[in-house]
Amino acid sequence: DGVAHPLRADRSKLYMADLESALHYSLRVEAARASSLSGAQLAALRCYVGTLVKYFPGRPSVQTYLQTLDAWLRNWTEPELPRTVLKEAMKNNRDGSHPSVLPTNVTWVGCQGSERHFRGYPCGLWTIFHLLTVQAAQNGPDKELPLEVLSTMRCYVRHFFGCQECAEHFEAMAAKSMDRVASREEAVLWLWSHHNEVNARLAGGDTEDPKFPKLQWPPPDLCPQCHKEERGVHAWEEPAVVAFFKAHFSPANIYMDYAE
Ligand code: FAD
Numbered sequence: 575d576g577v578a579h580p581l582r583a584d585r586s587k588l589y590m591a592d593l594e595s596a597l598h599y600s601l602r603v604e605a606a607r608a609s610s611l612s613g614a615q616l617a618a619l620r621c622y623v624g625t626l627v628k629y630f631p632g633r634p635s636v637q638t639y640l641q642t643l644d645a646w647l648r649n650w651t652e653p654e655l656p657r658t659v660l661k662e663a664m665k666n667n668r669d670g671s672h673p674s675v676l677p678t679n680v681t682w683v684g685c686q687g688s689e690r691h692f693r694g695y696p697c698g699l700w701t702i703f704h705l706l707t708v709q710a711a712q713n714g715p716d717k718e719l720p721l722e723v724l725s726t727m728r729c730y731v732r733h734f735f736g737c738q739e740c741a742e743h744f745e746a747m748a749a750k751s752m753d754r755v756a757s758r759e760e761a762v763l764w765l766w767s768h769h770n771e772v773n774a775r776l777a778g779g780d781t782e783d784p785k786f787p788k789l790q791w792p793p794p795d796l797c798p799q800c801h802k803e804e805r806g807v808h809a810w811e812e813p814a815v816v817a818f819f820k821a822h823f824s825p826a827n828i829y830m831d832y833a834e
Contacts, residue, residue: 582683582831586796588701588823589683590833594636596685596698597626598676601643602664604734611655618729620647625726629709630702631825635675639666642674677834692783696737700769703727707765708823711758720757724764728752747771762819763812766791792818 583589605611605619627644630637646663666675680694685701687693706723714722728748735741747768755764770790777788792815794801799814821827 583686584829585684586822586827587684588705588828589685590633590828590830591681591683592685592698592701593630593705593828594632594677594833595680595682596695596702597630597632597636598678599680599695600699600702600730600734601676602661602678604736606657606660606664607734607736609657611657611660612653614729615733616653616655618733620644621726622730623647625706625723629706629713629723631705631709631828635673638672638674639676642667679834681832681834683832687783688785689783692781693786696740699735704762704765704769704819705823707758707762708819711762712820712824714758716757716759720755720761721752722758722761724748724752724755724761727765743772743775759816762816766815766819792822796822 600622605622608615611619623640623644627637627640630640632640643664666678667673668675682694682698685693685695685697703723706726710723728745731741731744735744752764755761773788773790776782782788792800797814797818800811800818802809802811
């Protein structure tokens with residue numbers, strides 16, 4: 575029937591439909607909400623698209639889409655970018671031998687909630703940034719630009735994330751400790767541990783999907799070796815968490831189920 579059923583999603587997998595839906599929403603809806611972009615907000619969009627070009631493991635037509643948009647944004651030299659002009663530049667182009675296409679439908683698979691108002695976009699946005707921190711750690715020099723992806727996320731969330739309260743919470747966490755991150759692998763762990771901090775804060779609250787309770791992630795059934803006990807107290811085995819992230823947030827773990 576083409577409609578994803580939450581019970582069919584496998585929690586050990588990533589789904590391209592979630593990633594592309596979140597990309598579409600983050601670019602064409604959230605980043606294109608203001609009547610025009612300028613200054614730090616325009617810089618945040620350029621930074622986001624530039625980081626996606628470097629590290630998002632998309633299919634060829636999506637990579638072409640991101641490269642085309644990146645080049646277009648770098649060519650835009652006026653201080654103000656009107657939304658109407660941006661929207662035009664964000665359209666798909668199927669002509670020629672290199673189609674430039676980011677699907678415009680929104681289909682949640684791994685991020686599908688048990689009701690419409692649960693999960694979806696915020697889940698997809700977390701997933702994109704975990705994937706980007708891991709890809710940047712796998713494909714870049716560990717000690718150079720350790721904050722490349724995290725500072726992109728910080729700017730994106732501050733300037734575009736529609737949940738204002740979430741953006742304020744995230745900015746507070748970033749301001750407290752993000753600049754102590756000294757390597758790309760530490761950036762992976764920073765995002766992991768701060769996402770878990772958010773999970774702990776939101777557990778049992780009214781934004782929690784009862785079918786998807788907030789967990790300290792990855793739970794033991796996904797990664798038994800990530801957990802240990804020290805003097806009877808739960809602790810994380812961080813090297814195992816890094817190894818798990820490199821396998822979980824890898825192109826080989828992205829499945830095409832329900833992708834357009
Ligand atoms: P999510 O927390 O969205 O996680 C998505 C998926 O990522 C999970 O299904 C799991 O597979 C995986 N995952 C879970 N934890 C981790 C981890 N530690 N590391 C790696 N992967 C993990 N909501 C609020 O109500 N208040 C807020 O202040 C708030 N702040 C937010 C800040 C940001 C930057 C973002 C992106 C979202 C924020 N949200 C906030 C939304 C909230 O965090 C969830 O995204 C939303 O409630 C949907 O939850 P979910 O069950 O789909 O899991």
